[in-house]
Amino acid sequence: MSFHKIFPIPPSSSCKYRAIKYSILTRWRMQHDAEKDLKSKLRCHVESCSSHLVLAFLRSLYRVLQKAVDGALVTMDRRRRAQSVKSLAESQKGLVKSSNNYRLDSLDGRSEKGIKTSTRAKEVCGSREDMDAYKGATQSANGRNWGAALFDIFISALVLYFAAFGxxxxxxxxxxxxxxxxxxxxxxxxxNPTIFPIIFTLIVAKFMKAWAQFKLERGATIGTLEHLLGGRSFVAAFLTPLKHRSVGLFAIAVFLFWCLDPVGGQLSLKTVSKDANYTTIATNFHYVDFNDSPFQLTNESNRLASINSAFTTALFSPATAKNGSQDLFGSVQIPLLEVLKRNQKADSAGWYRTGRLVELNATSKALAKLEDFLNVPNDADVDDHANILVYASLTGIPFLRGIPVIPPGPGAANTSATDNVTMPLSTLYEQLFGAQSGEVVHTESQFNIETSYFYLDCKTSLDGKTSDASDFPQGINKQQGIVSNGHQFSVQYDTNHTLNSTAPQTIELTSWSGHSGGSGDITKASCGLSTTYVEASVYCISGNNCSVQAVRASLLDHPSSSLSQLDGITPPFNDSSLSVRQSIPQLFFSGFITATGNSTQNPTGLSPIECYFVHPENPYQCSFDNTPYSLHNLGDELFSHRFTQLLNTYWMDNVAQFSVTGNFTLNNIYEDSLHSTVPGQTRIETQVLRCHTTLMVILETISIILFFLGLATAYLDATRRGPDILDDFVSVLRHSPYMHVEAGSSMEDGCDKAHRLRNTLIRMGDVRPDDPFGYVAIGTPSERQPVRVLQHDRSYR
Structure with missing residues (x-):
């Protein structure tokens, strides 16, 4: 600083003053030079100090500054807490509720007009005061919100679960x-239906909010923001456009996208299901072929005992076995083709349906596959009587499942289906499915057999009445072809019927009903005996549970239907002498008419064979009944059917008595040449996992879309610049002139602000209670800011 500025000397000063001036100037210059020398010495001294002393000084200075900053932060925190406590206390004591008036407890002597003026002034400058009140550290715009982005990426990764599932x-x-x-x-x-909606809602809702924040920072209409924030749930996406009366393409697109929420949940459930898988393999079946079953030319007692036992067992069998698709031993029953022809028309291949398939289809999972499996056309004209079946015999045809043709595995050879051996189903399952053989649902089989049966077309009549049956034939008359049981029951056959005959053999049956005493009817029936050759389609729904599904006339070449096995048409009798062939009917009928034995016949009743005509369900009980049953009252058709069943049963028991009683094997003594082998197929049903490809593709598409939405959300959150304010109610109160709280930073997130002000009491009410018209806003009720409860009798601007 200049010396003249320190000591100004007026221009009119005398020499005396000038001398004094120079004297003082000289001394000042000497002092100034001394100070400069001292400063120079001090500067040299400081420069010569060691570096470790400088560092120590800097460390001490840093500690002092750190303590000062920490003290300032503690002071600010105490002030903030004191302000919160003060605001809460003011809000609790500053309100006086009254039905007529709402005033503060203390007005500090101010006039009402002064209070109004002060309040309005604060309303005008309140926002500015709030913004200027924050004295904390400043904060720059957000750079990269990696925490929110990583959380969004984690959520988007959850949807990959459904992609992996598909x-x-x-x-x-x-x-x-x-x-x-x-x-x-x-x-x-x-x-999946529980998890998918949660993940879908989480990803889409966060995306909608992040997109709204992005649009808000770059400028967007309020309508756009309302649609984005209101489209964060399925119901809200539907109601928001209606509430704002703005149904546009964007609102429709948002709602349609939300429809993928329930759709995706159901797709994730329906993509997989359990389905039936069928493995069809060729299989041989063995059965007793009665086309090639010769009559056993014997009347030895040991042979007749087993034959008659099998016959009486059939008579004793329950009605369910006599009228069922299988007999008592599981052999398959053959329906009478003559009865089916009367009730329906054949299909295009000549088949007549038995109606059993309809019953089985009730539990079948794939009717079309079953039809293909049976290989029988389903175009037969069937009426309501198609299910009325009459079986040709009380004894069915025994059969066995043979070795199937199993496709070879690696290093294995084919298993031939022509081997005359059988295989248990458990072994078959083991070879086909290995460790999963126990998962077979059920096994069904199909095969066709060629067979034949006797058919009798009878005409019955009353041949008089008599009380004296002494003139009835007794025993056997070979010349006349008559055999009798010695109890007024006889059968006469045509002894002149030969292999050259063109008409059916005539069989006459005579029965008397006068056993109980007095006069009785004589029933005479004249029957034509013929042979019916049929092909039967057999279907086994599980294991050996089998039935004939369709029957048709055999397409093979056979002898004339006028001939029967009683004429010796079955090998080895084709080349036998006439006397041998003529002995067949005599031996057959003599065994048949006495099969039930006289010891089982009541002297005052019919024999069990005769009783079968009138009471087939229990013929032995009927034989002890004293009721005089007349067989001619049955009618021709019913008599013919039951006579046919009796003759076929005894014939089958005669030629294969061991096999028909449940003991059919391929090496039975006397019966090893009776079986035939036919090709068939076995279909094994297992449960497999079935993936529905179309549903899976849709699910995968939705999952990929959600995944990229999650990544987009992560990007939008990572690049967000401003505070997060769209999810919190407290963000509505930012810079409100009626909120007398610490303002906080303008970059403070909504959730942080809500946590900081969580104990602050606020109210939506009348912030101008003393004005003629009220004004509704949200504020902090206190002495500084009254917030009156809204009244029904007051008007508001």
Missing amino acids: FLAYAQDGTMASLPLNQIIFKMAGF
């Missing part, structure tokens, strides 16, 4: 449902 189901398509991995897939499918 691909896993597709990879396991067609495999056994019982596999451990497939069981896990089914459990996943069960949980």
Whole structure:
């Protein structure tokens, strides 16, 4: 600083003053030079100090500054807490509720007009005061919100679970449902409808909010923001456009996208299911062929005992076995083709349906596949009587399942289906499915057999009445072809019927009903005996549970239907002498008419064979009944059917008595040449996992879209610049002139602000209670800011 500025000397000063001036100037210059020398010395001294002393000084200075900053922060925190406590206390004591008036407890002597003026002034400058009140550290715009982005990426990764589920189901398509991995897939499918809506809502809602924040920072209309924030749930996406009366393409697109929420949940459930898988293999079947079953030319007692036992067992069998598709021993029954022809028309291949398929289809999962499996046309004209079946015999045709043709595995050879051996189903399952052989649902089989049966077309009549039956034939008369049981029951056959005959052999039956005493009717029936050759389609729904599904006349070449096996047409009798062939009917009928034995016949009743005509369900009980039954009252058709059943039963018991009683094997003594082998097929049903490809593709598409939406949300959150304010109610109160709280930073997120002000009391009410017209706003009720409860009798601007 200049010396003249310190000591100004007026221009009119005398020499005396000038001398004094120079004297003082000289001394000042000497002092100034001394100070400069001292400063120079001090500067040299400081420069010569060691570096470790400088560092120590800097460390001490840093500690002092750090303590000062910490003290300032503690002071600010105490002030903030004191302000919160003060605001809460003011809000609690500053309100006086009254039905007529609402005033503050203390007005500090101010006039009402002064209070109004002060309040309005604060309303005008309140916002500015709030903004200027914050004295904390400043904060720049957000750079990269990596925490929010990582959380969004984690959420988007959750949807990859459904993508993995779809691909896993597709990879396991067609495999056994019982596999451990497939069981896990089914459990996943069960949980999917619960999990999918949660993940879908989480991803889409966060995307809508992030998109709204992005649009808000770059400028968007309020309508756009309302649609984005209001479209964060299925119901809100539907109601928001209606509430704002703005239904545009964007609102429709948002709602349609939300429709994928329930659709995706159901797709994740329906993508996989358990389905029936069929494995069809060629299989041989063995059965007793009665086309090639010769009559056993014997009347030895040991042979007749087993034959008669089989016959009486058939008579004793329950009605369900006599009228069922299988007999008592599981052999398959053949329906009478003559009865089917009267009730329906044949299909295009000549088949007549038995109606049994309709019953089985009730439990079948694939009727069309079953029709293809049976290989029988389904175009037959069937009326309501098609299910009325009459079987040709009380004894069915025994059969066995042979060796199937199993496709060879790696290093294995084909198993021939022509081997005359059988295979248990358990062994077959083991060879086909290995460890999963226990998962077979059921096994069905189909095969066709060629067979034949006797058919009698009878005419019955009353041949008088008599009380004296002494003139009835007794025993056997070979010349006349008569055999009798010695109890007024006889059968006469045509002894002149030969292999050259063109008409059916005539069989006459005579029965007397006067056993109980007095006069009785004599029934005489004249029957034409012929042979019916049929082809039967057999279907086994499970194991050996089988039935004939369709019957047609055999397409093979056979002898004339006028001939029968009683004429010796079955080998080895084709080349036998006439006397041998003529002995067949005599031996057959003599055994038949006495098969039930005289010891089982009541002297005052009919024989069990005769009783079968009138009471087939229990013929032995009928034989002890004293009721005089007349067989001619049955009618020709019913008599013919029951006579046919009796003769066929005894014939089958005669030629294969061991096989028809449930002991059919391929090496029975005397019966090893009776079986025939026919090709068939066995179809094994297993449960597999079935992936529905179309549903899987849709699910995968939705999952990929959700995944990229999650990534987009992560990007939008990572690049967000401003505070997060769209999710919190407290953001509505930012810079409100009626909120007398610490303002906080303008970059403060809504959730942080809500946590900081969580104990602050606010109210929506009348912030101008003393004005003629009220004004509704949200504020902090206190002495500084009254917030009156809204009244029904007051008007508001």
